[in-house]
Amino acid sequence: MRITSYGAAQTVTGSCHLVEASSLAGEYKLLLDCGAYQGAEDDRNAEPFGFEASRVDAVVISHAHHDHIGRLPVLVRQGYRGQIYLSEPTMRFLPVILEDSLRLMTEEHQRWERTGRKAPEPLWDQDDLNELYRRLEPVPLHQELAFGPFTVRLRGAGHLPGSAFIEVQEGRQRLVFSGDLGNRNKEVLPDPEDPPPAELVLCEGTYGDRPHRPFDETIAEFARILSEHLSQGGKVFIPSFALERTQEVLYHLRKLEQQNKIPSVPIYVDSPMAERISQIYPQVKRYFSPEVQALYEQGTDPFSPRQLRYAHTVDDSKALNELSGPLVIVAGNGMLSGGRILHHLRHGLSDPKNALVITSYQPRGGLGRILLEGAEQVRMFGEEVRVKAQSYTLGGFSGHAGQDELLDWLRGEHRVALVHGEPEKLQILARALGSRGQKAMMAEWGKPIEV
Ligand SMILES: [Zn+2]
Known part of the structure; x- marks a missing residue:
């Protein structure tokens, strides 16, 4: 068999890899992930896949992040007629992610039309999504599935809850695709399982260059920041992604409150999408860590601090500007590239009692990076905003394995192709693997690798 990357090759987003092998019935094509490019590479979503959608026989999905599922509707629109196999949690999260993506695409389209310009044709629509839903086929972790050869x-x-790495066996050959590997130090999810020995591992390298800071230090710092600003009556803003990071932040807020390490204050989640995800969590509780499952057993919601409230409508969201602290606002989006978090910051950045706590990656040149670099003034919604609030970053919240964990996960393997990372980071990881006598290369777009 051979595998070819048509996304996340020397870049972080757009995960999409095609496995091919001959069988008696002819050539069989199995697609692993069909993700969207994000951020600066967003334009690449309109480019051809590099293979014919209608000739793919089956699709298997590692997890529900947009950069792993975002081009599925395009695949269906271009004639894919097979099933899409995924874990049960991934199947439940997928509509929330793709419907949000459709909403953003529609809003973008309307913005173009309002300015009188001809808007680019949307890449997919609700009909494609409905067709896609009919093809979803949930499978339990560890169950053996047979597709052609x-x-x-x-x-x-x-x-993520229900996130998977994918093992593909053809005859005596085995291929492992890591998907995205979790950060083992954290509490909410179980640790990644060990991979079986394989002829080739296609492995992510998002943090191939460095280990994360120990998680207990991260939480201790989180508690210190919260106590300091909340005791002064300040507001703490936490930009967050709706899927997993928001709930994880709520988990730690609840726990710190329980341990009396922070005062109990109103905590507002200002994201209808995060609320939808939170409602799914109790339905997939067996996919969490033993600690989280034990809390559910006791009848405790692990993700509900005492004074948790949701802002549903835009008016609810705006009303939060009128409230005085102490309070915490968790809102999207996590990269500060849009979403309700922006109007909270416009109102809150000029107050020195307030804090911005960043728990996720911030792209170069984005508002998050600019604030973390100590900007005294930023331009938002066409006006200058004086920055008096403190900005903090807590890298330990990362949802990805750090370099030490990647090296440990790959310890029993002899041949690795790296994907899902910036080239410099993948090179550092490749060198570290090479120094242990393992063969490591970087996957290139459209270039097949024989397993
Ligand atoms: Zn992911």
Whole structure:
């Protein structure tokens, strides 16, 4: 068999890899992930896949992040007529992610039309999404699936509830695709399972260059920042992604409150999408860590601090500007590139009692980076905003394995192709693997690798 990357090749987003092998019935094509490019590479979503959608026989998905599922509607629109196999949690989260993506695409389209310009044709629509929903086929982790010449199995990757790495066997050859591997130091999800020895591992390298800071230090700093600003009556703004990071932040707020390490204050989640995800969590509780499952057993919601409130409508969201602290606002989006968090910051950045706590990656040149670099003034919604609030970053919240964890996960393997990372970071990881006598290369777009 051979595998070819048509996304996340020397870049972080757009995960999409095609596995091919001959069988008696002819050539069989199995697609692993069909993700969208994000951020600066967004334009690449309109480019051809590099293979014919209608000739793919089956699709297997590692997890529900947009950069792993975002081009599925395009695949269906271009004639894919097979099933899409995924874990049960991934199947439940997928509509929330793709419907939000459709909403953003529609809003963008309307913005173009309002300015009288001809808007680019949307890449997909609700009909494609409906067609896609009919093709979803949930599979339990560890269950063996047979597709043409392949046997496939999902195993826990500890990155999202129900996230998986994918094992593909053809005859005596085995290929492992890591998907995204979770950060083992964290509490909410189980640790990634170990991979079986394989002829080739296609492995992510998002943090291939460095280990994360120990998680207990991260939480201690989080508690210190919260106590300091809340005791002064300040507001703490936490930009966050709706899927997993928001709930994880709520988990730690609840726990710190329980341990009396922070005062109990109103905590507002200002994201209808995060609320939808939170409602799914109790339905997939067996995909969490033993600690979280034990809390559910006791009848405690692990993700509900005492004074948790949701802002549903835009008016609810705006009303939060009128409230005085102490309070916490968790709102999207996590990269500060849009969403309700922006109007909270416009109102709150000029007050020195307030704090911005960043728990996720901030792109170069984005508002988050600018604030963390100590800007005294930023331009938002066409006006200058004086920055008096403190900005903090807590890298330990990362949902990805750090370099030390990646090296440990790959310890039993002899041949690795790296994907899902910036080239410099993948090179550092490749060198570290090479120094242990393992063969490591970087996957290139459209270039097949024989397993
Ligand atoms: Zn991911």
